[in-house]
Amino acid sequence: MPRYALLVAYDGAPFVGWQRQVNGLSVQQVLEEAAAPLNGGVTPQTVASGRTDAGVHAEGQVVQVDLSLDLPPERLREALNTRSRPHPVSVLSVARAPEDWSARFSARGRAYRYRILNRRPRPALEIGRVWHVPQPLDAAAMHEAAQRLLGRHDFSAFRAASCQAKDALRTLDTLDVVRDGELVVVWTAARSFLHHQVRNLVGTLAEVGLGRRPVSWPRAVLDGRDRTKAGQTAPPDGLTFLRAEYPDPLDWC
Amino acid sequence: MPRYALLVAYDGAPFVGWQRQVNGLSVQQVLEEAAAPLNGGVTPQTVASGRTDAGVHAEGQVVQVDLSLDLPPERLREALNTRSRPHPVSVLSVARAPEDWSARFSARGRAYRYRILNRRPRPALEIGRVWHVPQPLDAAAMHEAAQRLLGRHDFSAFRAASCQAKDALRTLDTLDVVRDGELVVVWTAARSFLHHQVRNLVGTLAEVGLGRRPVSWPRAVLDGRDRTKAGQTAPPDGLTFLRAEYPDPLDWC
Incomplete structure (x- = not known):
């Protein structure tokens, strides 16, 4: 077949x-x-x-x-x-x-984008496509905190309770936080992700962006390996699976 | 009050x-x-x-x-x-x-954007936000045809039968057609528009983009002032009202 x-x-x-x-x-x-x-x-x-x-x-x-x-x-x-x-x-x-x-x-790589609509008025055209955070986010602080999570780690603190993976060791290659007008966009790539990993990372970085936690906090959460210490799971609406990469490129029509 | x-x-x-x-x-x-x-x-x-x-x-x-x-x-x-x-x-x-x-x-000006998804596969994330035209469109030809419609004209050929305006004289300031990857985007601005004017203009320009009509055709339709000679009314999905302009700027919060 x-x-x-x-x-x-x-x-x-x-x-x-x-x-x-x-x-x-x-x-x-x-x-x-x-x-x-x-x-x-x-x-x-x-x-x-x-x-x-x-x-x-x-x-x-x-x-x-x-x-x-x-x-x-x-x-x-x-x-x-x-x-x-x-x-x-x-x-x-x-x-x-x-x-x-x-x-x-x-697959040797997967990439996701997470979009936060960061303005006071609620979404209209963006409903279902963004996480609405009405309080101002410091995207630069989020980005700085994110860089400390790159590399190979035990991501137990950021996995869902329902995650079926045998272990939580993953290598995070990219976790960029960029402001684009009213949007704060998180770009991430890794060979593979744990269940809810991206949404838990975004929810944790948002605590830094809101000024509730220092830039050093997400790394401390990572090192603690305790899911109950991380930020909320950001809602699914903002998340988009962008692409998967393969060692031998496919011949797409 | x-x-x-x-x-x-x-x-x-x-x-x-x-x-x-x-x-x-x-x-x-x-x-x-x-x-x-x-x-x-x-x-x-x-x-x-x-x-x-x-x-x-x-x-x-x-x-x-x-x-x-x-x-x-x-x-x-x-x-x-x-x-x-x-x-x-x-x-x-x-x-x-x-x-x-x-x-x-x-209001001294109104601006609209019309988006055409110009690819073979049907829309998924873009449903309701684009007009899907699966056959290749020549955006450059559409743009050239559009430039010949600029200025003050009787736009009777592009008004809806239901249009309640007293006359069809309007001044079209901008009608740009630009390709952006799989999208063909029409940008238009005028002091005011007739009912269905933008959608009728887009439907008429699409005939040129598809190669069914020459670049000179939309202007001939305009000059003929006969609605039955123009292209189809493009579907509402692709149309977005962008802004209105006023001589005395408002002090927005």
Whole structure:
């Protein structure tokens, strides 16, 4: 069976998350049901590079699927986009992938963006796409605190209680905090992330940005390895999965 | 009664448009009902600088309202934003305005942006915010055609049948078409616009962008003054009211 890689964008708001769940519609279910007619009517199984939570968006999620049909990538993209209507899920590109390629395990890097709307008036056009923080944030202080978290550490303090990873050792490559007008944008990249890691890092950095904690505090939280000492889990709305990187680039249509 | 100017952003998707209508919720109704407790419980009347249609968004709509209470602008902004929840309407700023100031009749300029998502895959995160045109558009040809429409003309060919303006003479100051990656963005400014004028101009320019009509065609349509000869009315989703300009700048909070 040919293996395909799908580059997928979605609005996370109406979904229970990437992963199939009994309590509602997932992005995975939308894509698998759209692909079933291309797989002899049998619903195929998909694997994503990053399993985003409910409300988290994607601009470049990478998804793996094996189908019985051998299709030109453009035709598969068109078929999936026709069949996934009217859900806010779009297959941007398709590539044929080697049999031993895994969207999840072959990925060598993942990148996310987190957007905070930092102004007094509440969001209107930005509803569901930002975390609204009405008090002024010091983005430079947040950035300085963030730089002290880079590198290989035990990120137990920033993992969800529900996190299923065997250990919490991760290497954080990028954690930049940049002000862009009324937005404070956090850019982060790593080989992989723990469950809720980005949202817990953002919630912790926000305490520094609000002036409630010193620039040194997030590093002290990291070193303490105690989740109950970190800041709040920032809401999913502001988070977007941007891309996954693979050692052998795929030939996207 | 003090007169206030409100700078308002909204997502047009859930509304029947700016103006009150019997068949559904309008932005005007949301703001007027939010303001009623600040006007002795009496629902005040608002006037907008541009009466946007259903589905059309605003980043900087200017709205006029007279209230019985004399409030600091910041307090009025906070009160309206609290009371207009959970609708996607946000009062960004408030100014005290002179008694003879009119959001509609004092405006000397209005600016709109129209966004076309010009790629094969359908929108996901951009749903409701763009017009999706899957065939390649020649933005440079659209821009060239647009320049021939600038200046003072009878825009009868680009006005809606329902347009209530006494005449169709308008002066188009800006009509720029710019490609920005997968987006083709139309920027336009004029003292005032006719009903559906921007959407009819965009629909007509798109015919040129698709190569179905020559660059000279939109000007020929203008000169013909016949609405039935122009392109389609582009959908409201891509249109955003950006700002209104006044000869005496307001003192926004």
